[in-house]
Amino acid sequence: MKLSTKGRYGVRAMFDLAQHMGEGPVSLKSISERQGISEHYLEQLIAGLRKAGLVKSVRGAQGGYLLGREPDKIKVGDIIRVLEGPIAPTECVSEEDPECCTKSEYCVTRTIWEKVRDSIAEVLDSITLETMLEDAQKFESERSLYMYYI
Template sequence: MKISTKGRYGLTIMMELANRCGEGPTSLRSIAQKHDLSEHYLEQLIAPLRNAGLVKSIRGAYGGYVLAKQPDEISAGDVIRVLEGPISPVEFAEEEDPAKRFLWLRIRDSISSVLDSTSLQDLISFEDDGPADNYMFYI
C-alpha cells in the first residue's frame, strides 16, 4: 500500500489544525501557503474529512476549520481511511494461496495497528532525535 498525496496532505491539514487547536478557525489558505500546497486541492480533501466528522467548518470573515475532537482523540488511521479507503497491501482473492494470504493479513494488521495507535497529538508532539535507522560503516 502506498499512501497518496491525498493521505499525506490530509494529515498535513489535520496536524495544522491540531497545532492550532483552541486558537479558533484556521483557513485552508494559510495551511496551503505555509506548506506550499494547492489551496484548491486542500479544499477537495477537507470535504470528506468534514463529512466524516473529523473537522468542523466555521463560516464568516474569520472562518475556517477546526478539529471536531481533541488531537488525542483522532488517529492517523482515521484520516488515512477517510481519504484513502480501506488499508490493504494487496487485493485479496478467494483463490489466493493461504500462506500468502496469511502474510498479507499480517501486513495489513500491522499497518492498521501503527496508524490507529498514532494520534494527531503524537504527531504534533514528535521530536526528532536524529537518524535512528542510519548506521555508518567504515572500511
C-alpha cells in the same frame, strides 16, 4: 505500496489544525500557504474529512476549520482511512468488505497480506495528533538544547 498525496497532505493539514488549536477557525488558505499545498486540492481532501467528522467547518468571513474532536481522539489511521480508503495491501484483505478471490478457501499469500495490513494499521492507530504534537515539542526542546552548546 505508496501512500498518495491525499493521505500525506491530509495528515499534514490535520496536524496543522492541531498546532493552531485555540486560535479560532483556521482557513484553508493559511494551511495551504504554511504547508505548500494547493488550496483547491486541499478543499477536496478536507471535504471528506468534514463528512467523516474529523474536522468542523465555519463558513463565511473569518471562517475556517477546526478539529472535530480532541487531538488525542484523532488517530492517524482515521485520517488515512478517510482519504485513502480502508487499510489493505490487497483487495482480498480489505478492512471492510474484502473481496475474496473465489479460487481457494484458504490462500497462503492472503495470510501474508493480512499480516501486512495489521502491522500498518497498528502503527497508524498508535499515533494520534496529540502524540504528534508531543513529538514536535520534544524535538523543539532538543534543538534548543543543542543550539545552546554551539
